[in-house]
Amino acid sequence: MLRYIIHRLLLMLPTLFGVAVLVFFLLRLAPGDPLAMMFEGANVSKEVIEGERARLGLDQPMIVQFGKWLVGIMHGDFGVSLWTGRPVLYEIGIRLQLSLQVAIMATILAVLIAVPLGTLSAIFKDSWIDHLVRIISIAGLAVPSFWLGMIIILLLLTYFSWIPPLTFTPFFEDPWKNMSQLIWPALAVGYRYSAVAMRMMRSSVLEVLQEDYVRTARAKGVYERLVVSRHAMRNALLPVVTVVGLEFAFLIGGLVVTEQVFNLNGIGKLFVQAVARGDYTMIQGLVLLVAVFFVMINFAIDMLYALLDPRIRYR
Template sequence: MSAGWLARRLLLALFAAFGVSVLVFALIRLVPGDVVTNLIGLEGNVSPEQQAEMRRLFGLDQPIPVQFGTWLGALLHGDLGVSLRTARPVFTDLMLRFPVTLELTVLALLMALLIGVPLGVTAALNRGKAADVLSSSFVLIGLAAPEFWLALLLILLLSLTWRVFPPNGFVPLPESLGQNLRSLFLPSLALSLGLAAAVTRIVRASLLEVLGQDYVRTARAKGLRERVVVYRHAMRNALIPVVTVVGLQVGSLLGGAVIIEQIFGLPGVGRYALEGINLRDYPVVQGAVLFIAVSFVLVNVLVDVLYLLIDRRVVFS
């Protein structure tokens, strides 16, 4: 891996983030109404002159290209603007909320791997048996069930019926590690099951393919234990497709966090973006989506780096 390759990947990531920003900037303005319309609904009767003055103060009276140029110019200086509703800097609010989304995503990713990898390995080593059938059933359910439905089902069973975990709310990590993990368990589990199903399927298929390779048969012919053959020789090569799936699905986790954070009342970036959409708070939506997009493309760069660490034969040009 050369510095030039890494620089090109980061440059492409910046172009991708810029494209997302342009798309979001255009799409959010196609939605009927704006922040002034929402504020009028809260304030009551407002004269047309007052509405015009509010739009002028927010810069919404300018042509769309001028608005985009103003926002892009500020963005190049590291300024994501201020919320039209609260007048707070968007970047500051994102930094306050990002730890919640990051912890939720990391916990969901860990849960998905802890569930998916063992299930996939078990299914591959017991092909056609009961364990394989059960894991296949889990894959079908996990891929078909929407995240919000799983979240509501978990709340119904583990919160309202069995009262094991709280149905909503968030306890910051500095206050209590145990309560923090307890408040994030259900959201992380709901967010992780779809990825866990995908990981199970990929691990099973990849490991079955690798176990049929000549070098695996040679290792077995040498008298190596099956555990050594599977985990030391076969799993290393079987992990490459898993890294691909996990890297691509991180974006899905970030996207799914929008709904999950809203259902469980978590003060993360996803809920912040959803509030901005509902209130037509353009800077909030643009900043939050751009933040998520940059995180996604950086994860893709990290996935390419992991390729090289797992398999030195992989070469990127």
């Protein structure tokens, strides 16, 4: 098992290096000059612009810039934002708390909705329960999270003349204020997220219920509740874990529009701002962060697989 873990951890390094190379060079090959963005509308001389370019190190050959960036990363320094001049890690750090909390809340909501409803839907296949769950899940897939978010905001505004707080308060500072801001985006995102997982859970349970070992358990006279909870659900969870894990990683940087709708100071909003400003170092840092999340979550899923299915460990 230890060898398996080390092997998987080592495989992360070339993946992350590949991401670093791609993001660094693609950004610089794309048309546009971040300095032009900084001085847009200002009547400044070419000398001033070139002075700034030199100060930011953007006048150096691309390969030198890349080398310096890599060396910095190895020392835990991701550089400074071209736009704000503040360290990239600082900018990401203050937003990561919010993004992580929304992602965790949405995941918990999604799992709490998807696992029981998906299972019920499979057990009571073609009954009214199944139809109802399918309607709920298909509606969830069809409705974009940001649209649901907008509807939530409009309803709150129309009926209560109230909108969620615009600034973030950490949970341990003021749990009520924290939740009153984040529960709404978590609901909007969690619903769509749960729909994906619900569909997966239903088909997975349906498939498992046809397996020989389930039939054997039933033939042995095991209670139906135990058949479902001990034999079917545990095995049916494997593909659901994958979906939930990947969705979670996506939520860290992918809530671009939802964060705009709720004015959340999260990673997605930072991503959009960095791209709009041509802030190379910030984009690089963010892409790497998301890549690290994806790689780590994939790793965690693999570990969970090994836990849920002992055969994987023995291979």
